[in-house]
Amino acid sequence: MEKQIKLMLVEDEAMTALYIKMMLEKRGYLVSIFSTGEKAVDSAKAEPPDLIIMDIHLAGEIDGIEAARRIIEDAYIPVIFATGYQEKTYVDSDKSIKPLAYVTKPIDINKIISIITDYFKKKCN
Amino acid sequence: MPDSGQDTYKAFFDASSEAVLVLNSGMFCIDLNFAASELLGKSREALIGSPLQNISDFQGDIADDGFLRLKTGKKNEHVLSYRTIPVSSSGMTMLIIETKSDIRGHVTVNHGNVYRNDPIRIVLDLTGQLMYDYDIKTGLIQWTGKIEDMTGFSTEEFNSLGISGWEDCIHPDDRSRTIAQLNTSIEQKTVYISQYRFRRHDGSYFFVDDRGTTIYDADGNPLRMIGSMQDIHDRKKAEAELVMSEARLRRAELIGGTGNWEFDMVSKKVFASEGARRIYGLGEKEWSIAEVQKTPLPEYRQMLDEALRSLIDESRPYDVEFKIKRQTDGAIIDIHSCAEYDPGRNIVFGVIHDITSSKKNEENLKSSLREKEILLRELYHRTKNNMQVIASILNLNAILSPGYEVSQIVRDTVQRINAIALVHQKLYQSQDLSNILLGDYISDLVRLILEGFNRKDDKISLDFNMHVFPSVIDIAIPCGLIINELVTNTLKHGIPEGKSGTISIELSRSDDGRIRLMYSDDGIGPPDGFNYQQDGSLGLMTIRSICEHQLSGDIRFCSGKGFRVSIEFNDNVYAKRV
Known part of the structure; x- marks a missing residue:
């Protein structure tokens, strides 16, 4: 049985998270949702996901960039940032993160699926 | 009295208010009356026998009339007019000093x-x-x-x-x-x-x-x-004008928070105006430069010394800003100082301006601008997020409600959008553009939903018991979406059109920030065996997802008559944004 790809969705907006989760699960991915950066870091350290979809503005003390930085300091995990133009500059200023991709809100779910699919295809090859 | 011998004449001589001296041919005083003695400030005895030169500047022959300068005491002198009357053929002369005066007003005059x-x-x-x-x-x-x-x-x-x-x-x-x-x-x-x-x-x-x-x-x-x-009218007027002018200067300095100073490069003394003394907290008008230089905070010393040096040596403008610690109360004051060098008098004259309040205003302005930038950024972020939520609602409707009529989907979606829009309306009306009163918002939202369902009639009673407390937008919007789903559920299923019932909402916040929301209706209630956790309707999924995921809260559906749910969460999930 093929191992199910685990995705971490860090998004504090419930309706958005619910929608993205449902759409990705339809594609066969296993999706876990976190609304704060702290919870996401704790979970990723305990059980690293295969890929992270990270919002930047989050509930809690740390933002998505800091959460991503903490997660990948142990081992690299590809991160797709849901961001705006200004936030992209902000992400780029932290050279340690090297995001897999950026998507802007409102999120085009097909674009996310396409990025994820391409990434894992390349990884398999 | 020679040649008189008569008592009457003697009495007249002595009582005369004119100063009369009798001189012999050698111009020695041989007699004088009381008025002369008084004028000259010496006793009659002391003066008899004195040459006229000893008591006046008279030189040479005495004329019929003229002026002479009389010495009276050690320092006093009088310039006086006189006339003379020769006394028979004895060579004696009667010197009648018609006027005895000086310019200081010690004057005796004849009628x-x-x-x-x-x-x-x-x-x-x-x-x-x-x-x-x-x-x-x-x-x-x-x-x-x-x-x-x-x-x-x-x-x-x-x-x-x-x-x-x-x-x-x-x-x-x-x-x-x-x-x-x-x-x-x-x-x-x-x-x-x-x-x-x-x-x-x-x-x-x-x-x-x-x-x-x-x-x-x-x-x-x-x-x-x-x-x-x-x-002395002109002098008095000038004095009054000077006093007025100085009062105006003092007033101007007080109102404007200014002062002026003058630094004498030779004596190393600083003269400070009343305004300058007030600003610096100095007591006296004159200070040594060393004392004055103690007042600015040490970090400005080098800059101030350099500014003064370049003013004097290179004629560069002296225009500096610095902080002082006022000597009277230790208050930190922002100062703007400008000065000019006067090489002729070798002094530096300057004005100081207390700019503490304008500096504070400048800081407030900067802070306000920063706040506005943050608000604007927050607005963009919130708008973008809300667009995302609306898009997600529509997408979820498309996935989860394939059998629904389009009009119903549109109505449900519009209601959810209205719930979000009402938060923004409340925010706009709030004082700080950041918080709204949660109970007030929920109350208005319920009435808005009733209106949307055309159920704003007497058949639906509202029973609200909500504490008044402010809440940030990140709490208010998810709460609003939950209330929207709950009220919609009540109006669709619990108390459908034509039925009567009551919607009850209790809202409270404990001291440790735990918010408790109790919602209930006395309507039909869910069918027996209804499983709230497994129900796949968008409404319940929305409530569960928002409560458990977004608010990190607890949700409890209660059994009993009608529908009853309890939601609890902490209000510190989101920090105050601005």
Whole structure:
């Protein structure tokens, strides 16, 4: 049985998270949702996901960039940032993160699926 | 008394108010009367036998009339006019000093017009003074000088005024004080000095400086007062203007928070105006530069020294801002100082301005601008997020409600959008654009939903028990979406159209920030065996997802009549944004 790809969705907006989760699960991915950066870091350290979809503005003390930085300091995990133009500059200023991709809100779910699919295809090859 | 021998003549000689000296042919004084002794300030005995040169600057032959300078005491001198009368053929001369005066007002004059062509008259004219001889017993006053020019009265009119007329001409506000000063000086045998307003013939007043000396008889009874009255109106006016000008400067410095200073490069002293002293907290007008330089905070010392050096050496503008610790209370004050160097006087003159409040305003302005930038950024972020939520709602509707009519989906979606929009309306109406009153919002939202369902009638009763507390947008919007789903559920299923019922909402917040929301209706309630956790309707999924995921809260569906749910979460999930 093929191992199910685990995705971490860090998004504090419930309706958005619910929608993205449902759409990705339809594609066969296993999706876990976190609304704060702290919870996401704790979970990723305990059980690293295969890929992270990270919002930047989050509930809690740390933002998505800091959460991503903490997660990948142990081992690299590809991160797709849901961001705006200004936030992209902000992400780029932290050279340690090297995001897999950026998507802007409102999120085009097909674009996310396409990025994820391409990434894992390349990884398999 | 030679050649007289007559007692009557002797008495007249002694009682004469004129100073009379009898000189022999060698110009030695061989006799003199009381008035001469008094004038010269020496006893009769001391003066008899003295050459005239010892008591005056007289040199050579004495003329029929003229002027001589009399020495009276160690320092006093009088320039006086005289006339002489030869006494028979003995070679003796009677020297009658018609006038005894000095320009300081220690004057004795004869009654009558004695000032013709004399230097006293010239001095009077030049200095704008009137001289007077006040006969204390009769109350008559003889005035001399340019009376008409000064007072507008003719000489005759003025001389006829007497003491009572003079008193009448004194300004009523100055009168009693002036008369008291006059009487006191006569009683206490002191020089009379008074300044007061005197009325001209035309009724206008002018300031005068009045000084006089009283002459007493041998028994100490006052006989006459000789004095001068000087027009000092222009001086008084100038003084008043100066006082006013200084008061204006002080006021301007107080209002403007400014001061001025002058640094004498030679004495190393700093003169500080009242405003400058107030700002720096200095007590005295003059300070050493070392003391003044202690006031600015140490970190500005080098900059200030360099600014002063380049002003003096290179004529560069001195225009600096720095902070001081005020010497009186230790307050930190922002200062703006500008200065100029005056090489002629070798001084630096400067002005200082207390800019503490404007600096504070500048900081507030910057802070306000930063806040506005954050607000604007937050607005963009929130708008983008809300678009995302709306898009997600529509997408979820498309996935989860394939059988629904489009109109119903549209209505449900519009309601959810309205729930979000109402938060923004409340935010716009709030004081700080960041918080809204959660209970107030929920109350309005429920009524809005009822209106949307066309159920704003008496059949639906509302029973609200909600505490008043503010909430950030990140709490208010998910709460609003939950309430929207709950009320929609009640109106669709619990108390459908045509049925009556009550919607109850309780909202409270504990001291530790735990928010508790109780929602219930007394409607039909869910069917038996309904599983809230497994129900796949968008409404319940929304409630569960928002509560558990977004608010990190607890949700509990309660059994019993109708529908009842309890939601609890912490309000510190989101920090205050701005």
